[in-house]
Amino acid sequence: MNFEYDDEQEALRDSVKALLGKAYGDFEQRRKAVDADPGFDDSTWRRLAELGVLGLPFAEESGGMGAGPVEVSLVAEEVGRVLAPEPFLATVVLAGGLVEAAGSDEQKAAVLGPLAEGESVVAFAHLEPGGRWSPTATAVTATSSGDGWALDGVKEPVPHGARADVLVVSAALPSGGTGLFLVDPAGTERSGYAVHDGSRAARVTFSGTAATPLGDGGDATATIATALDRTRIAACHQALGAMSFQLGATTSYLTSRKQFGVTLNTFQALTFRAADMYVSLELARSLTLWATLVSIAGSPEEIADAAARASLQVSKASRHIGQEAIQLHGGIGMTAEYAVGHYTSHLTALEHWLGDGRFHLSTLASCIGDHDEVDPIP
Amino acid sequence: MRLELSAEDAAFREEMRTFFTTQVPQEIRDAVASRRELSKDDIVRSQRILNAAGLAVPGWTVEWGGRDWTPLQRHIWHEEMQRACVPIPLAFNASMVGPVIATFGSQEQKERFLPPTANLDIWWSQGFSEPDAGSDLASLRTTAVRQGDEWVVNGQKTWTTLGQHGDWIFCLVRTDPDAPKKQQGISFLLVDMTSPGVTVRPIQLIDGGHEVNEVWFEDVRVPAANLVGEENKGWDYAKFLLGNERVGVAPVGQTKRVLAQAKEWARAGGVLDDPLVAAQFADLENDLLALELTALRVVAHSADGKPHPASSVLKLKGTVLQQAVSELVVDIAGPASLASGATADESDVDDWARVATPAYLNLRKASIYGGSNEVQRQIIARTILGL
Numbered sequence: 126m127n128f129e130y131d132d133e134q135e136a137l138r139d140s141v142k143a144l145l146g147k148a149y150g151d152f153e154q155r156r157k158a159v160d161a162d163p164g165f166d167d168s169t170w171r172r173l174a175e176l177g178v179l180g181l182p183f184a185e186e187s188g189g190m191g192a193g194p195v196e197v198s199l200v201a202e203e204v205g206r207v208l209a210p211e212p213f214l215a216t217v218v219l220a221g222g223l224v225e226a227a228g229s230d231e232q233k234a235a236v237l238g239p240l241a242e243g244e245s246v247v248a249f250a251h252l253e254p255g256g257r258w259s260p261t262a263t264a265v266t267a268t269s270s271g272d273g274w275a276l277d278g279v280k281e282p283v284p285h286g287a288r289a290d291v292l293v294v295s296a297a298l299p300s301g302g303t304g305l306f307l308v309d310p311a312g313t314e315r316s317g318y319a320v321h322d323g324s325r326a327a328r329v330t331f332s333g334t335a336a337t338p339l340g341d342g343g344d345a346t347a348t349i350a351t352a353l354d355r356t357r358i359a360a361c362h363q364a365l366g367a368m369s370f371q372l373g374a375t376t377s378y379l380t381s382r383k384q385f386g387v388t389l390n391t392f393q394a395l396t397f398r399a400a401d402m403y404v405s406l407e408l409a410r411s412l413t414l415w416a417t418l419v420s421i422a423g424s425p426e427e428i429a430d431a432a433a434r435a436s437l438q439v440s441k442a443s444r445h446i447g448q449e450a451i452q453l454h455g456g457i458g459m460t461a462e463y464a465v466g467h468y469t470s471h472l473t474a475l476e477h478w479l480g481d482g483r484f485h486l487s488t489l490a491s492c493i494g495d496h497d498e499v500d501p502i503p
Numbered sequence: 504m505r506l507e508l509s510a511e512d513a514a515f516r517e518e519m520r521t522f523f524t525t526q527v528p529q530e531i532r533d534a535v536a537s538r539r540e541l542s543k544d545d546i547v548r549s550q551r552i553l554n555a556a557g558l559a560v561p562g563w564t565v566e567w568g569g570r571d572w573t574p575l576q577r578h579i580w581h582e583e584m585q586r587a588c589v590p591i592p593l594a595f596n597a598s599m600v601g602p603v604i605a606t607f608g609s610q611e612q613k614e615r616f617l618p619p620t621a622n623l624d625i626w627w628s629q630g631f632s633e634p635d636a637g638s639d640l641a642s643l644r645t646t647a648v649r650q651g652d653e654w655v656v657n658g659q660k661t662w663t664t665l666g667q668h669g670d671w672i673f674c675l676v677r678t679d680p681d682a683p684k685k686q687q688g689i690s691f692l693l694v695d696m697t698s699p700g701v702t703v704r705p706i707q708l709i710d711g712g713h714e715v716n717e718v719w720f721e722d723v724r725v726p727a728a729n730l731v732g733e734e735n736k737g738w739d740y741a742k743f744l745l746g747n748e749r750v751g752v753a754p755v756g757q758t759k760r761v762l763a764q765a766k767e768w769a770r771a772g773g774v775l776d777d778p779l780v781a782a783q784f785a786d787l788e789n790d791l792l793a794l795e796l797t798a799l800r801v802v803a804h805s806a807d808g809k810p811h812p813a814s815s816v817l818k819l820k821g822t823v824l825q826q827a828v829s830e831l832v833v834d835i836a837g838p839a840s841l842a843s844g845a846t847a848d849e850s851d852v853d854d855w856a857r858v859a860t861p862a863y864l865n866l867r868k869a870s871i872y873g874g875s876n877e878v879q880r881q882i883i884a885r886t887i888l889g890l
């Protein structure tokens with residue numbers, strides 16, 4: 126057993142950290158990047174591509190680096206630490222992950238190659254208005270007409286849907302089940318908008334829009350579920366990066382802000398609160414690292430279980446830390462000019478994109494009778 | 504001991520309910536119900552309707568428009584207003600500066616300021632906090648120096664809520680830098696915000712909104728007659744004001760209403776069937792019930808004019824529950840909450856779900872202002888528990 130990163134992984138972390146630190150270490154740069162569409166910085170996106178980050182999890186034949194969940198997790202954590210707005214999770218891990226899992230060899234080469242090179246942004250259009258976090262689709266339906274497929278209905282919110290060059294779309298199949306399709310967004314109607322954390326989402330409307338089945342077509346519910354679970358685990362790492370930043374910002378604020386003639390860390394009522402934030406963060410880190418290791422070789426069921434457990438713990442931690450970070454800063458924590466509140470905003474968005482704590486708790490509660498104890502070691 | 508309202512109080516409640524639900528324009532009440540931001544005009548219009556009926560400033564002395572109500576009646580007024588989605592009269596006017604002028608001001612100040620303050624012809628801002636004087640308010644550094652029959656004010660206030668609408672600002676200023684205790688050198692000064700040398704700069708908050716400001720004073724000349732009460736006694740008036748502010752900020756009725764609405768949203772979205780969601784609702788309803796009953800015990804008891812010690816529970820727990828309800832609303836919105844930056848044409852997501860997260864983020868302020876919840880705990884520990 127070993128929870129340490131090897132040298133190669135540390136080197137990857139260092140280079141991603143250096144790149145993103147240079148781009149967004151000054152929070153003002155991040156504010157500038159999210160102020161204008163597409164909500165991230167094209168040159169940073171390209172630099173991530175040059176580093177190999179945008180093809181990290183894809184097989185070398187698909188134009189990727191063939192790396193695993195640990196490498197993905199390192200990148201996600203660094204993205205979270207500086208709140209980099211580039212859509213690593215949405216595009217590389219989730220949308221790219223689906224193409225890698227379900228696409229034909231030609232589709233992988235056609236979609237993942239340009240994605241890895243930073244030439245193309247891919248988005249997964251899956252969430253539906255009024256829907257929650259199910260791996261299935263109902264509001265968008267697929268019909269086959271002669272030799273092709275067409276989609277109808279509305280997807281919203283679609284993270285980075287307005288900027289996307291290629292859409293991976295889930296749709297209810299005529300035969301039942303949920304299929305996956307590749308769609309040229311030119312055949313859709315899109316209205317994009319900003320999310321409260323500065324990222325972007327869109328409503329995408331399909332009306333008889335031409336679509337190509339991803340891979341051999343058929344019911345892809347299980348594929349979608351596993352891709353979502355892998356993304357959830359990576360998102361937990363992104364949240365860890367964000368929470369570490371918030372804890373660091375809070376402790377340094379407590380040691381510098383003076384009231385009543387002394388720095389705030391004079392008040393144990395506050396330092397103990399920071400200590401509790403640390404406890405939350407480390408518990409979340411343990412479960413998240415564990416989930417990542419499970420996801421390397423685990424079965425889909427094991428990955429689902431680990432993703433739910435890590436997400437639940439991270440939900441608790443991110444609410445606790447996100448709320449306390451603002452509170453312990455006082456008024457300054459509420460301002461747009463100061464970074465800390467944006468992290469809380471992002472943690473809230475991240476959780477509600479992929480499934481909130483209560484959703485995961487429900488999943489875990491529904492099978493509580495299936496086991497005696499939970500044993501982390503296989 | 505008895506739970507029912509007296510026939511008189513029950514009739515009073517009916518009268519309030521009828522007024523609020525029939526006399527305040529529906530569009531204003533709808534805006535409150537959907538948690539939309541109110542315009543200045545909405546707030547002014549609504550307060551003037553209340554004032555015309557003698558319902559804007561019941562807590563003031565009768566001479567200046569107050570009502571000779573019992574604390575319980577005042578509580579009923581406050582709750583019914585929130586239940587009917589009527590905007591609460593502007594706190595800076597109705598529960599802060601008004602009572603201070605009415606209690607400590609000169610006859611001339613009362614005549615000049617109280618009627619337009621009640622009617623919101625003057626929009627007041629609160630100029631207490633400064634960048635380095637937050638919880639430690641007494642360390643404030645904005646100075647007022649006497650020159651002839653004027654005060655010359657220099658310094659900076661911050662976090663000034665809705666200062667962009669402000670006509671006048673009531674400020675705590677340092678008038679005696681050499682006082683033995685810093686609390687003793689502070690005065691309470693009324694400043695016309697159109698005076699030369701006053702600059703208001705917006706501060707954007709994390710929900711994207713603009714509700715607070717910095718206010719700068721550069722050689723601002725203020726007539727000596729605008730000092731309230733005695734010179735260097737401002738701290739006493741501020742304590743009096745903050746005492747009122749803290750009681751006013753436990754919006755039980757509003758929180759109950761949002762929770763009830765949230766239940767409807769959850770039902771419509773099919774999530775109320777989820778036992779965990781239902782349990783969270785039940786838990787919050789119960790906490791709110793406990794809070795409301797505590798508020799009732801406080802008002803039913805405080806007949807002798809002294810605040811009940813449990814009143815300090817109200818701000819602390821009231822803000823925590825207000826925040827918890829706003830958090831649950833985000834969860835009910837779920838992924839739809841990401842459509843926060845969309846206009847109605849750009850999105851199929853309901854209004855309430857689009858404002859869910861900005862409202863949640865915005866409400867983090869409630870445990871910071873008006874005496875942070877840490878300060879509230881200190882009050883409980885020191886003054887109630889004697890620790």
Ligand SMILES: Cc1cc2nc3c(=O)[nH]c(=O)nc-3n(C[C@H](O)[C@H](O)[C@H](O)COP(=O)(O)OP(=O)(O)OC[C@H]3O[C@@H](n4cnc5c(N)ncnc54)[C@H](O)[C@@H]3O)c2cc1C
Nearest residue numbers: 452453455456629631632637638662663664868872875877
């Ligand atoms: C949205 C908003 C609107 C506001 N509107 C107004 C307004 O209209 N007018 C106005 O004058 N002010 C206003 N305020 C200011 C508000 O009153 C202050 O923010 C508040 O007093 C806290 O001060 P601070 O922000 O400087 O935090 P600090 O005092 O620096 O406190 C930082 C943290 O330390 C804690 N803390 C400080 N001292 C102690 C201690 N001794 N023991 C334990 N914990 C401690 C605080 O509780 C807080 O958690 C507003 C603030 C906000 C956020």
